[in-house]
Amino acid sequence: MAKQKSRWTVKRAVEYYGFNRWGGKHFSADKEGCVTVHPLGGKESIRIFDIVREAADKGLKAPLVIRFQDLLRHRVIEINEAFATAIKQENYGGRYRGVFPIKVNQLREVVEEILDAGEPYAFGIEAGSKPELLIAIALHENKDSLLICNGYKDEEYIRLALLGRRLGKQVFIVVEQMSELEPIIDISKELGVKPLIGIRAKLQTRGEGKWASSTGERSKFGLTTGQMLTAARMLKAAGLTDSLRLLHFHIGSQVPNILTIKNAVIEAARFYCELSKLGFPMGFLDVGGGLGIDYDGSRTNFESSVNYSLEQYARDVVANIHEVCKSCDVSVPNIVSESGRALVASHSMLVFEVFDRISKHDVPFRPSAGKPKNPIISELEDVLAHPNRYSPLERFHDALQKKEEAFSLFNHGYLDLENRAHAESLFWQICRQIDQESPEKGYVPEELLDLRSLLVDQYVCNFSVFQSLLDHWAFNQLFPVAPLHRLRERPSVNSILVDITCDSDGKISRFIDLEDVKDYISLHPLDGNPYYIGVFLTGAYQDIMGDLHNLFGRVNEVHVFLEEDEEDGFYIEETINGSRVGEIIEFIQYKESDLLRAMKKKIDRAIKGDLVRPREGTRLLDFYERLLSRKTYLNIEPDSQSLRQFRSRKRKPAGKKPAKEE
Numbered sequence: 001m002a003k004q005k006s007r008w009t010v011k012r013a014v015e016y017y018g019f020n021r022w023g024g025k026h027f028s029a030d031k032e033g034c035v036t037v038h039p040l041g042g043k044e045s046i047r048i049f050d051i052v053r054e055a056a057d058k059g060l061k062a063p064l065v066i067r068f069q070d071l072l073r074h075r076v077i078e079i080n081e082a083f084a085t086a087i088k089q090e091n092y093g094g095r096y097r098g099v100f101p102i103k104v105n106q107l108r109e110v111v112e113e114i115l116d117a118g119e120p121y122a123f124g125i126e127a128g129s130k131p132e133l134l135i136a137i138a139l140h141e142n143k144d145s146l147l148i149c150n151g152y153k154d155e156e157y158i159r160l161a162l163l164g165r166r167l168g169k170q171v172f173i174v175v176e177q178m179s180e181l182e183p184i185i186d187i188s189k190e191l192g193v194k195p196l197i198g199i200r201a202k203l204q205t206r207g208e209g210k211w212a213s214s215t216g217e218r219s220k221f222g223l224t225t226g227q228m229l230t231a232a233r234m235l236k237a238a239g240l241t242d243s244l245r246l247l248h249f250h251i252g253s254q255v256p257n258i259l260t261i262k263n264a265v266i267e268a269a270r271f272y273c274e275l276s277k278l279g280f281p282m283g284f285l286d287v288g289g290g291l292g293i294d295y296d297g298s299r300t301n302f303e304s305s306v307n308y309s310l311e312q313y314a315r316d317v318v319a320n321i322h323e324v325c326k327s328c329d330v331s332v333p334n335i336v337s338e339s340g341r342a343l344v345a346s347h348s349m350l351v352f353e354v355f356d357r358i359s360k361h362d363v364p365f366r367p368s369a370g371k372p373k374n375p376i377i378s379e380l381e382d383v384l385a386h387p388n389r390y391s392p393l394e395r396f397h398d399a400l401q402k403k404e405e406a407f408s409l410f411n412h413g414y415l416d417l418e419n420r421a422h423a424e425s426l427f428w429q430i431c432r433q434i435d436q437e438s439p440e441k442g443y444v445p446e447e448l449l450d451l452r453s454l455l456v457d458q459y460v461c462n463f464s465v466f467q468s469l470l471d472h473w474a475f476n477q478l479f480p481v482a483p484l485h486r487l488r489e490r491p492s493v494n495s496i497l498v499d500i501t502c503d504s505d506g507k508i509s510r511f512i513d514l515e516d517v518k519d520y521i522s523l524h525p526l527d528g529n530p531y532y533i534g535v536f537l538t539g540a541y542q543d544i545m546g547d548l549h550n551l552f553g554r555v556n557e558v559h560v561f562l563e564e565d566e567e568d569g570f571y572i573e574e575t576i577n578g579s580r581v582g583e584i585i586e587f588i589q590y591k592e593s594d595l596l597r598a599m600k601k602k603i604d605r606a607i608k609g610d611l612v613r614p615r616e617g618t619r620l621l622d623f624y625e626r627l628l629s630r631k632t633y634l635n636i637e638p639d640s641q642s643l644r645q646f647r648s649r650k651r652k653p654a655g656k657k658p659a660k661e662e
Helices: 010-017 048-057 070-089 108-121 129-137 154-167 176-193 225-237 258-277 308-327 341-347 377-384 394-409 417-437 446-454 470-475 581-587 592-608 614-628 641-649
Strands: 025-031 035-037 064-068 100-102 124-126 146-149 170-175 195-199 242-248 284-286 334-336 347-357 457-461 481-482 493-498 521-525 532-536 554-561 570-576
Touching: 010 025, 035 048, 048 064, 048 347, 048 532, 048 554, 048 570, 064 070, 070 108, 070 308, 070 341, 100 108, 100 146, 100 242, 108 124, 108 129, 108 341, 108 521, 108 592, 124 258, 124 394, 129 146, 146 154, 154 170, 154 176, 170 176, 170 242, 176 225, 195 347, 225 258, 258 308, 284 347, 308 334, 347 493, 377 394, 377 417, 394 417, 394 446, 417 446, 581 592, 581 614, 592 614
Parallel strands: 064 554, 100 124, 124 146, 146 170, 170 195, 195 242, 242 284, 284 334, 457 493
Antiparallel strands: 025 035, 064 347, 347 457, 347 532, 481 532, 493 521, 554 570
């Protein structure tokens, strides 16, 4: 007997895709089944499907990055206010002086928005390389904000940082290796500049999560206790006692467990106090990054989640530093944090279109009329025709055995191609039948649970994992995934998402689940209309770390702001076109003009050899040149009626009763 399915609603869709967990106060769905974003965490909302439609009208089709600039600004304010509240609650004597580590997202429009929103809080920048420092010094305006210099440093890097000091900026050069200290001392004397120096401590406390290996004693950055004392003596001998003002540590990115953060803060605060007792003025304790994002919404110490809130993080950092300093009778420092992921992850998302479906069991195979039937075919047909004769597990075992027998007979030449195809089709029909009988809740044998993963379809999507979601491929990072519309309909197709690269790793095959990780996601059947999938919380690292696998370049991009006077509640402030083919090939040392010249020679030879006519040759060259100016992704065009329906969809006026949910 087929399992009874309960009624599907938008509320169930919200629970299934996790908007009520990972989406927090920023993502939800409206009564019409469309995903909405709440950039300020309140009632003001934007239907994401409307953004996609308007972007398409402007000529920017998916794949598309959408940046919610109000949400980005909101996160800057939230982090600063969380620390301000914690400092007030703890009666803490220092200030919070946050910086944005631009390695997390160096894009100009992101950095400028953060600095503008952080201006009232004297929010600064952290640079980890010479190119990043060149950007940071040029953009850094607020003299009260900090500019933290991390990473490996050569003489040019050090001179550039000291140039910032000459310009009156609070530039801290953080000593990551002992080899950096002597050049800092020498160049400072040469230029006559009093440097601001920090020391990065190599803590005993280890990080936790995917990036735990970058911390602890095996970290490639930081000074050991002995090296720290040696550095202190060198600074005193050089007459730079007043220059050591900051202690820095980093416990890793996306730290899931608040206890790890507490232990690291306590250890670092002890180092800070000891340096103060050695006679250094200090004044700043930089707790680095690590503030995580709850990608799966489980609120646990799982690697793609966090078991703490932003408010708890700020409170624990402030309270533990306060307690250690009080016990050591040392004045509390100003607190610096480099929370990049927590700032930018939620402000952008990736949207792409599904344009094809690969299925094992979509259309049953029909053998030729009068074709002799192998006994194995009859046995599989019998299993399919009598679902109540045996238990689901027994039927699965029988079907599996017959399928293996059919393959063996084929390999030995006793079964022809048509009978093999018929056996495969019957096997997958039986599996589908068994899966439909499995209860939604309650005990299901493990083999039948695995069967569901075997049955998944592949939805082919117009994007590249390697370009836009590199962390998913490289680190198995989980990102929330959901359709942007049709949430009132029951999703009936268990799927994984495959991209358009020629690499079998180009796929999304791990999805968030409340208790575990799922091997598939349930989506809606394709109906000929555009079907859009959103990947959320992609604002950290993904924009900058993507590669050019198969030469798929940067996707189209739109920047969105709330606007209550607009019909749909938003406007697109800026658009950025994705990479053209001609631009991408320049990166790999090809020139458009050279390719066109080579192509013209080939066409000319074809004309002379009577392979093509002159006018046809001209059209071929025009076509080739036109493709060089096109975007690198597939140009998917729905039929004209579907396109008109898509472009004419508008948000229904407030108060209008929605259609009955299915």
